[in-house]
Amino acid sequence: MITEEQLSDEIIVKYFEKYSRKITALRPHKSPTKIEKNRSKFGGEPNLNGFDNYPCCKHCKTPLNHVVQIYKSEFPDFYFPKDKVLFQIYRCPNADCPESFNEHHDFTTFYFYFSESELAKNKEYDKPVINLDNFEEELIECYLKPESVIDLPSWGDYEEIDEDKIKVKFGEEWFDDEFILEYSAHSGSKINGYPVWIQGANEVKCSCGKNKELFFQLSSEDVEDGVEYPPAPDNWSGHGLMIGDLGYMYFFVCKACGETSIEIQWECS
Ligand SMILES: [Zn+2]
Ligand SMILES: [Zn+2]
Numbered sequence: 001m002i003t004e005e006q007l008s009d010e011i012i013v014k015y016f017e018k019y020s021r022k023i024t025a026l027r028p029h030k031s032p033t034k035i036e037k038n039r040s041k042f043g044g045e046p047n048l049n050g051f052d053n054y055p056c057c058k059h060c061k062t063p064l065n066h067v068v069q070i071y072k073s074e075f076p077d078f079y080f081p082k083d084k085v086l087f088q089i090y091r092c093p094n095a096d097c098p099e100s101f102n103e104h105h106d107f108t109t110f111y112f113y114f115s116e117s118e119l120a121k122n123k124e125y126d127k128p129v130i131n132l133d134n135f136e137e138e139l140i141e142c143y144l145k146p147e148s149v150i151d152l153p154s155w156g157d158y159e160e161i162d163e164d165k166i167k168v169k170f171g172e173e174w175f176d177d178e179f180i181l182e183y184s185a186h187s188g189s190k191i192n193g194y195p196v197w198i199q200g201a202n203e204v205k206c207s208c209g210k211n212k213e214l215f216f217q218l219s220s221e222d223v224e225d226g227v228e229y230p231p232a233p234d235n236w237s238g239h240g241l242m243i244g245d246l247g248y249m250y251f252f253v254c255k256a257c258g259e260t261s262i263e264i265q266w267e268c269s
Contacts (some may be wrong), residue, residue: 023193025157043139151193156201184238206254244268
């Protein structure tokens, strides 16, 4: 990720400006206190008003772990279908869930959108106890320290002619930390921008022929302020979510086709 100040650099303007996208890095940080259910956050107690029971996996019935909730009122640049005001992600913690580890997710992942009227009634559910030997822990509750940053593509999402220019600018070192950290896709959880591809760039096509856009990247790597980079293995994030081996989940949508076009992919090293 780069600052707008850096973007004024002549070379950066020349090579990178046409790719630059303003995005929101969520920057989750461990919360010393319990966070209200009506705030965007990672982990902790979510707003359950949209459910008739505590949400469970539809494949193996295991009670779900809350991952993240995003309110439109706080993040209007996030993709929300018409009338929806809250987005939530949950994971089935059961490592042996029949749907786990397919092309869409490692642990079985669910997302939900809710409208104002669906959230109107206050509902409280106790999370049922999970009786499994092999399961994913709950996330550590984190508040968000969002920051507006300029995002640039991962290697492979640049046009070939520009990749050549980048190689000229960075020489043999083009793939070093300077390029990755300063001029590539932001590696944390973020709203919009470019996916951090690990296995090479993918085109995510909609059935209408358009390319789908990334609207959310969920990352295992959300380094907190004050942590040196690269962080120690137990310090990749405050929330502790591990997607495969330090991987990502990408949420894509074709805005012309709407909510039904949403597609999740994931990658790890
Ligand atoms: Zn399951
Ligand atoms: Zn479409």
